[in-house]
Amino acid sequence: MKHVIFTFTLAIAIAILLMIPGHISAADKYQEMINCDLHAGPCTQSLSETTVTLEVTPRPVKALQNLSFKVTLSGNQVISTKAPYIDLGMPGMNMGPNRVQLKSAGGNSYAGQGVIVKCPSGRRTWQATVTIPGAGQTEFIFDVIY
């Protein structure tokens, strides 16, 4: 019985030791990639001569909630007949295809609905890749509340 308790305690201790640095380094690695605070408001990225602004509401941005995505283009835009779209995913982890189709919302704005899913690993860094047909892609990396 003593042997069982000893091994069991040892296993738990090893688990804790393994988990803590792993969680910290993984969290740090992906949190360092964050280039946008969507909880605070819209974010802007450059794509050659076009400026791409992404806004997600309601704020703060939470997982497993219906969200509105709005992309606004400004600058020297590439004229395209196709609307931009957003692919949602996690940096370094394949979460399956999750595309938000955008429709014209007047002017140079496009809007659509989507859901950011929840990862049981606990990682909260997500990535929205905005594709503008004919112009290319730009990435917004941000924190999501679970």
Next chain:
Amino acid sequence: MLSTETLFLLYLSTGFTIGFGHCIGMCGPIVVSFSLNLKEKSILIPQLLYHLGRIGTYIILGGVVAAAGSLTIITANIDTIQKGVMIFTGALIMILGLALAGWVPLGRVFGDHSSPVGFISKGFGKLVRQQSTLVYLPMGLLLGLLPCGPVYTALLGAARAGMEAGSTHRGVLTGMGLMAAFGLGTVPALFLVAKLADMGWLKSRTIIYKIGAVLMIIVGFIFIIKAIRY
């Protein structure tokens, strides 16, 4: 909008790639635990039954989200259940680890002739007394409820496809079919991992089983911690 056939193929291939890229890391410990506990017994039928159960749950969820036309309504209602399932899975893996090493008098928990002693083992005994590998089917059905990012993503698509199907009946069938295709796609990766963990061919397995048991206890503990933080 993609045709239904294209969608099915897309879901099947997504399941396949997700299986190798995601499921191995997240759900691999579960199938490995089952494999190790089966010891020299064949893993084929138990693993297939487990996956059948898991896919069965995906199919039900696919039908439900397609009928509701929304993933968020469903997840808001099953959040607590999923947390419970995750804790249960962690505890199960830990108990399987303890049983594998012979530190808990359960013998081989699944599909073997054990003489249950104590209240915990009696509970499991009731589950296994059928002396049948069929126990892996309800286990798969239950563990199919485990929270999983790619499953959520697949369900999102199933809900969308359900809404665009034209009628509720057709939408539900589409949602169920898509989740079946996704689930089937994930099987090869998990089956391969289970097969790699199948140590039945080894002559001297005692040390391997002891190491496996300790790893299972660790993984089970991590599952429980993740569930609490989920």
